[in-house]
Amino acid sequence: MAAPADATVTGRVVDEKGEGLPGVNVVIKGGSAGTQTDMEGKFTLSVPENSTLVFSFVGYSSQEVVVGTQTTLNVALAPDAKALSEVVVVGYGTQRRQDLTGAVARVDGAEIVNQPVQTPTQALQGKVAGVQIISDGTPNSQPKVRIRGTGTLLGGAEPLYVVDGVQTTDIRNLSNADIASIDVLKDASAAAIYGVRGANGVIIVTTKKGALGKPVLNYSGTVGFKQAANLVEMADAGQYTSYIKDISPNSVLPASTTSTDFYDAILKRGTFQNHNLAVSGATDNVRYYFSGNLLQDDGTVIENKFQRLTVRSNTSFSLSDKVTISSQASFSHAETRDVNIGTAYNNAYRAAPIVPAKQNGLYGNTSALGNVGNPVLDIEKNDNKSLENRLQGNIGIDIRPVDGLTLRSAINVDLNSDNRRVYDYQYFDDANTFLTVGGSQRRLFSTLGVTQVNGNRYLWENTATYQRTYNEKHNLTLLAGTVVEEGLRNQFSGSRNNVPANPDLWYLNTGDPTTAVNDAGAAKDRRLSLLGRVNYAYNNRYLLTTNLRYDGTSKFNRDERFGFFPSLGVGWVVSEENFLKDNSKLSFLKLRASYGQLGNDQIPPDSYILTTDANIPYVFGGQPGGPPPLPTQGSAITQIKDRNVRWETTTEYDAAIEFGFLDNRLTGEVTYYDKTTTDALIPVNIPAIFGDPENQYITNAADITNRGVEAALNWRQNIGGGDWSYNLGANVTFNKNRIANLNGGQALFGGYNGVTKSDNGVAAGSFFLLKSIGVYQSADEIAASPKSDFNPQVGDLKYEDTDGDGRITLLDRRFYGSYQPPVYYGINGGLNFRNVDFSFVFSGNLNNDVYNAKKQARTNVLNNVEASFANDRFRAGNPSNTTPSSLKEGMPNSTYFLESGSYLRLTNVVLGYTLPATILERARLTSVRVFAAAQNVFTVTNYTGFTPELAGGPLDSGIELNTYPTSRTVTMGLNITFK
Structure with missing residues (x-):
């Protein structure tokens, strides 16, 4: 008699919320066959008649289901509080x-x-x-x-x-x-x-x-305000006048009845609001999520405003047990009214407080006095707006031809366009007074600038994934695939003068055609990659992961185009061993280690391509005493490039221990990593004798190391019969960054006035400075000190002769720290009591440095100063040895402007209340929660500037010059769910 044929069983595994669980092991009890659920929790498996399936998943209690004659199974797994529950x-x-x-x-x-x-x-x-x-x-x-x-x-x-x-x-x-x-x-x-x-x-x-279930409608929204979180107090009119009379007795200052705080003049309390409406649901064959979002952020500077509308559609359709089509798409439209914060904030810091910001419709003539423009005028007479549209999404098909095998093909797109229009109004006034339309800060003609940027990037991914469980102990997942990628960016810009002030006429063709300036550019790149991965776990104890990636890029020449980048990871779940499995205290213990390499090609697409400059005049022939010959138009290669530029490669070693104690109420992880980038892509200076107009070319000429330790610890507990629960967590990172083998010793300078120097043996973007060792107290002290290239006067800063040559020169500069923090950390926690919830997050840095360049950058002697400087400066009756008598133009980079970048910030705090279920039932609501939240509540720091958090590139981070102030945001929120 023939054996009964196997039956094909399909189904879906969901969690306690009805959402699909990916990666659930589905094994035939007593046999060797099995599979795992896909991203949506679905599975297909051939099983003998009257079999029992075992569903197991970390963090959830295992469940056995007798198949019998069923061909479709829907299983809901319950959480297991004694296990780690994260996928x-x-x-x-x-x-x-x-x-x-x-x-x-x-x-x-x-x-x-x-x-x-x-x-x-x-x-x-x-x-x-x-x-x-x-x-x-x-x-x-x-x-x-x-x-x-x-x-x-x-x-x-x-x-x-x-x-x-x-x-x-x-x-x-x-x-x-x-x-x-x-x-x-x-x-x-x-x-x-x-x-x-x-x-x-x-x-x-x-x-x-x-x-799965009925459609769910959810609204979440917040409304609040933003304001500058920390401001620097500038000298008022009295302090300023006293300061100027001391350092420049011959300066003529106007009589003034005002004391202007220019920061107060350009800052505001801005509105912040964020509204989101979503509807979602699923049946056995269709799954959907649609949402719309409106966000408005007015910023904290006058005229500044940002508004964004986003719509999203996430869908999937099961055409059969073996075919699923899915798509994700989002479209966003953003409108921004930018302000020239570099000019306005600089001028607000330096403008004389004895001049009004604006009065009776006229702007104070700060430029006639302090050689800086009126910051209010800077903002109000410049209209800088952008419109940005972005479409991002993918569509893919998953085919499961046999048990455990999934074939996927997906097209991913990222399309964006940014249209920017900048109109500078005409303004001038010939009257030399201190209250005029513009004074000597004038613009004799209007200018309209238009920039259009269009970018698109396409990715076509094809992957095959095979998942199988053998003998209930061997879990194997194999992945292989290809990725084809192409990106294109086009840019056009144009400007004309004398465009009318009417916004309806802000088009280039309304301006003076003789003043037209146009520019255009494009960049295109392509990549082709092969990828593979093997995941293997034996008996939930011994783990192996290996990745193989073969990448090709159009940014390198044919000989350097392809790179092979492998990785290997191993793990041992010690807590699954018999000698620890029944330990009442230890819930989880895993050791892991890994090695891997990655390539980086993030440089301009033409970095290795030599191009010619056309229409260059050449003169040939001519006779002595005769007429000069006419020039002939020709072309020439005027650039120097490295034709053999190649992959920048990052190699990393990683070792860690992960643990959980007391039913995983206490969990944590400690990791050591060693990451080295070799053949780093850097700009190299070209000697001027070669005449290259760029003065630099890109090549592989440095190694960069990052070595460190990460640690995270979290505690969660329910108390009081479930009415109370709380959690507390902390993480810390210790990192040491160093440069080696840099370009034969040719260092890279960056930042304001070349204040950073990246060189062998130091961190990227390290500060390279003269050491300030006090203030000259007398002419005799100056005479007894080493000769200085900086012509010191009594009350000026004194610098150390670090090289001992008897002179103070720029050769005495040395390295003094960097912005890169050797320690950064976070602390977070929460408390819940019945329907009340409270949470917080702290973040911070330790032992890094920031450079107060705004204090150093002076345009002339009549610039304003900070109130603390005006009070503490060296002067008659106050022989300070820490604060000089004045801040002058052209002061060299020194440690006087270097300050601690350490800080502790209460980054976020939230207090919420969820309405009781009895109230919701009467209103036919599923959930209603009201909450209050605040961002950047306070910062503890010794830094005297606006913020120690100073973004920048690898060579110029940590420099405060034109920084937009950090904002404190306070909001009220509401979250409502209908089902």
Whole structure:
């Protein structure tokens, strides 16, 4: 008699919320066959008649289901409080946290949505060890992110973002309310699957999907205000007048009855609001999530404003048990009214307080006195607006031809356009008074500038994933695939003078055609990659992960175009061993280690391509005494480039211990990493004798190391019969950054006045300064001191002769710290009592330095000074040995302007209340929560400037010159769910 044929069983595994669980083991009890659920929790498996299936997943209680004659099974797993319950996205798939061999951290969307910030990146601050977030208060600004230190000097230091499979470098278009989770891939082993794009780490954003059941309608919104969190007090009219009379007795100051605070004149309390409306749901065959978001941020500077509208659609359709089509798409439209903060903030710092900002419709003539413009005039007579549209999304098809095998093909697109229009009004007044339309700050003609930037990037990914469980002990996942990528950026700009002041006529063709200036440019790049991954776990104890990536890029020549980047990770779940399995105290213990390499090609596409300059006049022939010959138009190569520029390669070693105690109420992780970038892409100076107009070319000429330790500890507990619960967590990162083998010793200078120097043996962007050792107290002291190139006077700063040659020169500069913090940390916690919830996040740095360049940069002797300087300066009756008598033009870079960058900030605090279920039932509501939130509540720091958090590039971070003030945001919020 023939044996009964196997039956094909399909189904879906969901969690306690009805959402699909990916990566659940589905095994035939007593047999060797099995599979795992896909991203939506679905599975297909051939099983013998009357079999029993075992469903197991870390963090959930296992469940056995007798199949019988059923061909469709829907299973809901219940959480197991005694196990780790997290599944993370690792790129082209998911893994149980228990099975990870790389460094991956997760932040849940619920921790992001309540924060009154524009971008989800800001909401990560202080939450993840090894991740430094640096942001300012500028509306629509993109925070700087450094994962495990700065790993490059030129080749793109920012991480890769992956939003539902779409790879990008910017996620400012996302609504925080749409985010389900963020996973941060920190080490080379975890990020290796993204190859060339993942050298600086990867941040994977997963947006929300619909859950099985009735449609759910949700509204979440916040409304509040923003204001500058910290201001520098400037000298008032009395202090300023006394200061100027001391240092410049011959200066003529007008009689004044005003004392102007120019910061008060250009700052405001701005409105912040964020509204999100979403509907979601799912049936057996269709899953959907649609949302709309409106965000408005007026900033803290007058005339500044940002508004963004975002709509999102996430859908999936099961055409059969074997075919699923899915799509994710978002469209955002943003309008920005920018202000020239560089000019306005500079001028507000220096403008004389004895001049009014604005009076009776006229602007105070600060320029006639202090040689800086009126900052209010700077802002109000400049109209700088941009309109930005962005479409981001993908569409993919998943085919499951046999048990355990999933074939996926997806097209990802990222399209954006940015149209900017800048109109500078004409203004002038010949009257030489201190209250005029513009005074000597004048613009004799109007100017209109228009810039259009269009960019698009396409990714076509094809992957095959095979998942199988053998003998209930061997879990194997194989992945292979290809990635084809192409990006194109076009830019056009034009300007004309004498365009009419009527906004309806702000077009280039209304201006003077003889003043037209036009420019255009384009950049295109392509990449082709092969990828592969093997994940293997034996008996939930012994883990192996290997990634292989073969990348090709159009940014290098044919001989250097392709690079091979492997990684290997191993892990041992010690707590699954018999000698620890029944330990009542130890819940989880894992050791892991990894090695990996990643490439980086983030340089301009033409860095190796020599181009010719056309229409260059050449003169040939001619006879002595005869007429000069006419020039002939020709072409020439006027650039010097490295034709053999090649991959910048990052190699990283990682070792860690992860643990959980007391039913995982206490969990933690300690990781050591060693990350080295070799053949770093840097700009190299060209001797002027070669005549290259760029004076630099890009080549591989440096190594950069980041070595450090990350530690995270978290405690969670329910008390009082479940009425009370609380959590407390902390993370800290110790990182040491160093440069080696730099360009044969040719250092790189950067920042204001060349204040940073990146050289062998020091951190990138280190401050290179004269050492200030006091103030000259008398002419006799000057005469007895080493000769100085800086012509010191009594009351001037005194510098150390560090090289001992008997003179004070620029050769006496030495390295004094850098902005890169050797220690950065976060502290977070929460408390819940019945329907009340409270949470907070602290973040900070230790032992890094910042440079107060705004204090050094002087335009003339009549610039204003800070109130503290006016009070403490060296003068008759106050022989200070720390504060000079004046701040002069052309002061050299010195430690006098170097300050501590250490700080502790209460980054976020939230207090919420959820209405009781009895009230909601009467109103036919599922959930209602009201809350209050505040961002950047206070900062503890010794820095005397606006903020110690100073974003910049690898060579110029930590310099305060034109910084937009850090904003404090306070909001009220409401979250309502209908079901």
